[in-house]
Amino acid sequence: MQTHKPRITLKDIARNVGVHPSTVSRVLNPDTRKMVTKRIADRVIHASEQLGYRPNTFAQSLRTNRSYTVGVMVPDLTNPAFGPIIKGIDNVLEQSGYSVIVTNTDNVLEKEKRSVDKFHERQVDGLIIATARRLDDVVTTCLEEGTPFVLAVRSTIEKGVNSVVSDEIVGGQMIVSHLAQLGHKKIAYVAGPQFLSTGFERYQGYLQGLKNAGLKLDEDLVAIGDAFTEEEGRQAAIMINANQKPFTAIVAANDLMALGCYDELITKGLKCPDDVSVVGYDDMPFTRHFNPPLTTVHTPLLDVGMQAARILLERIWKPEQPARALKLQPHLIVRGSTGIPSSYSETGTKVTN
Amino acid sequence: MQTHKPRITLKDIARNVGVHPSTVSRVLNPDTRKMVTKRIADRVIHASEQLGYRPNTFAQSLRTNRSYTVGVMVPDLTNPAFGPIIKGIDNVLEQSGYSVIVTNTDNVLEKEKRSVDKFHERQVDGLIIATARRLDDVVTTCLEEGTPFVLAVRSTIEKGVNSVVSDEIVGGQMIVSHLAQLGHKKIAYVAGPQFLSTGFERYQGYLQGLKNAGLKLDEDLVAIGDAFTEEEGRQAAIMINANQKPFTAIVAANDLMALGCYDELITKGLKCPDDVSVVGYDDMPFTRHFNPPLTTVHTPLLDVGMQAARILLERIWKPEQPARALKLQPHLIVRGSTGIPSSYSETGTKVTN
DNA sequence: GACAGTTGTGCAAACGTTTGCAGCCCATTC
DNA sequence: GAATGGGCTGCAAACGTTTGCACAACTGTC
Structure with missing residues (x-):
């Protein structure tokens, strides 16, 4: 049968x-x-x-050298931020007859290289890279090979690269501005990896924000995590606490790290936002359900994916066009994790209710 | 250049x-x-x-009729449950040299059909389907075409189909048993779509659980949602509330629907778990951070993906083997959203503290 | 009625592999 | 020393398209 x-x-x-x-x-x-x-x-x-x-697509592709296939590289599929991005990509690409090959690189360089090799072997018509470091071998390889590609949610040092990101620096500033308005003066920062544009630029935004608010940077209130994970966020928070300097707010480089901060605050018996305000970044799904609901900067993840796909299509059609670096505007979403500074503040005066 | x-x-x-x-x-x-x-x-x-x-993979594939490519269909990439599944799939498939083409169907039948067509056109060597309904055209098509495929996280009515799921019925029973032990007698149920095996079987588990505990089903305490979403969960909870029957716990068919219940409880001014206990299902990422932390049944999502991929490889190698229906064991994770029943209970006795 | 121009169709090569078959060479055996 | 056999390699066809080119058939013009 x-x-x-x-x-x-x-x-x-x-x-x-x-x-x-x-x-x-x-x-x-x-x-x-x-x-x-x-x-x-x-x-x-x-x-x-x-x-x-x-x-028979093989015969077609063999003849025409076009696969109608696009490769997507993401660092960690369990991070809920990437679901919407991929969805956005898939949405626009499938309408143009392209299929999306996804691969998870676990943030390990070796895997990224293997993936991009695999993609070349399969002769994808283009690549969307959400794994790029600020200085990235994979990116330079792609530039050399002439493969159309666009970075999503990440950017690199070199110029002439297509990318769509949210304006991280502005986002970082908005956060500090928000906290400053509430009256916070001692604002700690849990940074993400500085070799990633997101980690780097959000931190720059924080610094700029401090400057704007007339606050001075206290390096003892900054710790840098090695990855955008809950655990690294917690470790960073622990390091900051260890410095014994008072602070009334923690800004984390993304929502996951903010969750790590939540954990550390709990173990120290500190309440958020009563004792310490916490801010995240990304507004990944369900942040509003966290305890407390997380104040964060909304990154339009679905849009990022869709725009990245659109730009990629443009490049596939007309490879010689100048590169586009699209910056989407983020916006602050104030929820329950930020409030007016408490007794913990530098003044030492207890703010009652 | x-x-x-x-x-x-x-x-x-x-x-x-x-x-x-x-x-x-x-x-x-x-x-x-x-x-x-x-x-x-x-x-x-x-x-x-x-x-x-x-x-040149095209030439190879053209000659050999093997694409070393696998299609994966998921209903909604923004649902954080699917990230881990895809990651699991990718992990094992890429080790065998297969690439993963992902597509998002938004739960719409038309898109599912288009996707599976596309996959056939691309001559994927196999399919992993996480979108299957209990009675599913796509599945019967695949059976007819002889395409190797395995269902992930879903099963269908027909026999002889490869699948890997968690034992939903047992999971459903565990929940009721847990609540009964706490002393709950009026347990409401917010059901998922009954045309999905997950929706159907979890509900069956609930019914069986009631029986085991010697409790009687009250149909006024059951509402069925049209989708596994937060919004549908909220609507279902609203419907149950509208029936004006007392209850001390709500079991939701998945975590998202449970979040919808949270919302409805809040708008009614009810506290969880003090007034009403809530239970979810899936243990998707970050449920422990919800407010309150959600008691739920852990589904080993990463494993589901990995096993599905392994079975698929088996079928690709030896298509004539009998189908395997793998059931992974779920386990209950008790967190802060369940507690002993309150004043709201049928006895009318207010439990203090 | 011959010519140029246009339009529509067939021909055959090419894309880069894989693989059954044929044939060569060499070693082994009687 | 001839016959047998086995191990390597070359040959060529095939997979199913796409596409430049040639050619046939028409249309219209002088």
């Missing part, structure tokens, strides 16, 4: 209609359909539907 | 070494390498590395 139906080819249709395979090819290809008489075209189309023809 | 390096082919290597292309092919293919003299093989390998040879 295992009747693997025999594949229908152009030749079959041609024979059926009484015409040459190349004619069938022309009919079935939108770009060349006009070349053949309507009468014949109709018969071909009819026959192809009747027989249930499906083009 | 746009020096798209010319692709190196078998022929190039052959010429370089002074040997026939077919010999090169045999050397580079692990299965046939032993056919050729070590001396020549070494020279071929050397040359291929030197020239930077990359096989």
Whole structure:
């Protein structure tokens, strides 16, 4: 009963209609359909539907060197931030007939290289890279090979690279500004990896924010994590606490790290936001359900994915266009994790309610 | 400067070494390498590395009818439950040289069909389907076409289908048992779509659980949502509340729906777990950070993905093997959203503290 | 009625592999 | 020393498309 139906080819249709395979090819290809008489075209189309023809993409790709396939590299699929991005990418690409090959690199360089190799081997028409470091081998390789690609949610040092990110520096400033307005003066920072643009620029935004608010940087209130994870956030918070300097707020480089801070505050018996305010970054799904609901900067993740895909398509069509670096505007979402500074503040005066 | 390096082919290597292309092919293919003299093989390998040879996968696939590609269909990439699953899949497949094409179907049938068509067109070697309904056209199509496939996290009515799921019925029972032990007698249920195995079986587990605990089903305490979403969970909770029957606990069909219940409780001014206990299902990432931390049934999502991939590989290798329906054991994770029943309970006795 | 121009179709090569078959060479055996 | 056999390698076809080119058939013009 295992009747693997025999594949229908152009030749079959041609024979059926009484015409040459190349004619069938022309009919079935939108770009060349006009070349053949309507009468014949109709018969071909009819026959192809009747027989249930499906083009053999391998043969097509072999001939044309186009795979209608795009590679997507993400660092960690369990991070809920990447779901929306991929969804956005898939949404726009599938409309143009492209398929999306996803790969998870776990933030390990070796895997990234292997992935990009694999992608080249499969001759993807383009790449969307959400794993890029500020200085990234993979990116330079792609530049050399001339593969169209765009960075999502990350940017690199070198110029002339397509990317779509949210404006991290502005985002960082908004956070500090918000806290300053509430009256916070001692604002700690749990930084992300500085070799990632997000980690680096958000920190720059924080610094700029302090300056804007007329506050001075206290290096004892800054700790840098090695990864954008809960655990690294917790470790960083522990380090800051260990410095024994008073502070009334912690800004974390992303939502996951903020959760790590939550944990550390709890173990120290500190309440958020009563004792310490906490801010995250990304507004990943369900942050509003956290305890307390997390004040954070909303990054339009779905949009990032969609725009990245659109730009990639542009580049695939016209490779010689100048690169675009798109910056989406983030916005602050104030929730329950930030409030007016408490007794813990530098003044030593207990603020009652 | 746009020096798209010319692709190196078998022929190039052959010429370089002074040997026939077919010999090169045999050397580079692990299965046939032993056919050729070590001396020549070494020279071929050397040359291929030197020239930077990359096989043309299209030509290979065209010839062999194998794409080393697997399709994965998920209903909603923004649901954090699917990240881990895909990660698991990718982990094991990439080790065997397979690439993963992901597609998001938004739970709409039309898109599912289009996706599976696309997959067939691309001649994926197999499919992992996380979108299946209990009665599913796509699944029957795949059965007919003879495409190897395995369902992840879902199962269907028909027999002889590969699947890996968690034991939903047992999970459902565990929840009720837990609540009954705490002393709950009026336990409401916010059901998921009954056309999905997860929705159906978890509900069956609930019913069985009631029976085990000697409790009677009150249909006014059950509402069925149309989707596994927060919003549908909230709507269902609203409907149950509207029935005006007392209850001390709500069991939701998944974590997202449980969050919807949280919302409804808040708007009604009810506290969880003091007034009403809430239980979810899935243990998706970060449930422990919710307010309150959600008691839920842990589904080993990463494992589901990995096992699904493994079974799929088995089927690709040996298509004639009988189907496997793997059930992973779930376990209950008790957190802060469940407690002893309150004043709201049927007895009318207010439990203090 | 011959010519140029246009339009539509067929021909065949090419894309880069894999693989059954044929044939060569060399070693082994009687 | 001839026959047998086994181990390596080359040959060529095939996978299913796409596409430049040639050619046939028409249209319209002088």
